[in-house]
Amino acid sequence: NKLTISVIKADIGGWVGHSAIHPRLVEVATEELSAARKRGLLIDFHVTACGDDLQLILTHRQGVDNEQIHKLAWDTFVKGTAVAKELHLYGAGQDLLSDAFSGNVRGQGPGVAEMEIVERTSEPVLVFMADKTSAGAWNLPLFKMFADPFTTAGLVIAPGMHQGFRFEVHDIREHKKILFDCPEDLYDMLMFIGTPGRFTIKHVFSRADGTIAAVSSTERLSLLAGKYVGKDDPVMVVRAQQNFPAVGEVLEPFRYPWIIEGWMRGSHYGPLMAVPIKQATPSRFDGPPRVACLGFQIADGRLIGPRDMFDDPAFEEARREANQVADVLRRHGPFEPHRLPLEEMEYTTLPQVMKKLEGRWEKL
Ligand code: 13P
Ligand code: 13P
Ligand code: MG
Ligand code: MG
Ligand code: MG
Structure with a gap:
């Protein structure tokens, strides 16, 4: 009887700026995941945050890349985003890159680390x-x-x-x-x-x-x-x-x-x-x-x-x-x-600056 550990995370809004998460987002996620545990989809879960990223730590028997589990995470992030918008949190829904769930959160913005294991008699796990x-x-x-x-x-x-x-x-x-x-x-x-x-x-x-x-x-x-x-x-x-x-x-x-x-x-x-x-x-x-x-x-x-x-x-x-x-x-x-280095920056004004200076460069 295999067990899957899934950690699925997304930044759905920062409090304040990009520094942390508002406690309401943790509450909303906890409500969603409690309901999923009650209906038997999850065995257990823990919700936490690292900086402005909401972290869902889940255990279940559905295997990795499971549509129901990924949909649960996606729906939780969407619900949280609604609250983030209400509170005008910074970058509400930042990591949800598509408007609709398409079977798997991979490639849609959230980060995922999942493993399927045979649980040992004593199973210490570090997230x-x-x-x-x-x-x-x-x-x-x-x-x-x-x-x-x-x-x-x-x-x-x-x-x-x-x-x-x-x-x-x-x-x-x-x-x-x-x-x-x-x-x-x-x-x-x-x-x-x-x-x-x-x-x-x-x-x-x-x-x-x-x-x-x-x-x-x-x-x-x-x-x-x-x-x-x-x-x-x-x-x-x-x-x-x-x-x-x-x-x-x-x-x-x-x-x-x-x-x-x-x-x-x-x-x-x-x-x-x-x-x-x-x-x-x-x-x-x-x-x-x-x-x-x-x-x-x-x-x-x-x-x-x-x-x-x-x-x-x-x-x-x-x-x-x-x-x-x-x-x-x-x-x-x-x-x-x-x-x-210039090519690796996530953020750059280089194209605009180059354009503005176009006429000012002279040949050496
Ligand atoms: P995050 O990915 O944590 O939102 O950080 C964005 C950023 O630009 C920090 O300065
Ligand atoms: P204990 O004797 O506390 O179980 O420690 C064993 C061990 O392997 C520590 O790294
Ligand atoms: Mg981020
Ligand atoms: Mg952020
Ligand atoms: Mg972040």
Whole structure:
């Protein structure tokens, strides 16, 4: 009897600006999902927010990419958008890119990370949520979690992990995928995942038994909409313990504030700061980018939790360093490497400026 964990998220309006979510949106989503649990579609759910993104964490037996589950999420976002409009929240309905649901939320704006599993006797699961960044932000932490023995001791000393992990990497520009078996394919894989704007780690599998260890959302809003519509603000689900990294090994990569793209107007590099949910409210220069993590023990599909995993003084140094890195980068203002290279900015006045200056350029 397989269990599906689905995390589906969307920005349906910010409070205030892009910094957080209004509690009414959480209430509306909770009402919708309670009704779905009552009628048996869901086993359990948890609603939360990371920055201005509404997060629906669902368990059910419908499998991944299920139309009923995706429709439930879509309808919940549409209901929430109505409330966001009433309250004049910022960018109400921002991530809902189409007017009508067409069978699946993929390609319609919301972010999705889903995995179907056979629930273990004890099933610790960690749900990561980021704001003010995009899908590739998970590449480096996923690499460290599942392939770096200086992060994950189990790769060396745990019999169920010593064979390593298999990574499924997507080329989101050419729409193709490849499997890398680590450790032997490590150097080949790094060639690609080091460019997270194009190559993203979608799934990780245990090589001991083939089971799924992690899944991330890889939607790119700007590729879907053809214009800037906010950052993708990705999510990821990771299973822990036994043949997978221990909970503490899964969290360890977030000890350092990795520099990722996102932040103000989706057009800057900034440090990813690991925070408890109550601090996942990016306000300085609309950032710096945040990552929050909720932990659950799953019991016959029920979500026993959440535990707010970064609500631990052991991550205070990570946050302090993130603020220091933020200061160093902010000083550069509109200069690279704080601002993204011209071609990669989500937001640009370049065409207008070029047009205005057309007659003023002279040949050298
Ligand atoms: P415990 O002895 O607390 O169960 O810890 C085991 C472990 O693997 C920690 O990473
Ligand atoms: P969001 O994708 O979180 O809405 O961020 C948009 C933005 O432009 C922040 O400055
Ligand atoms: Mg927003
Ligand atoms: Mg957001
Ligand atoms: Mg966004």
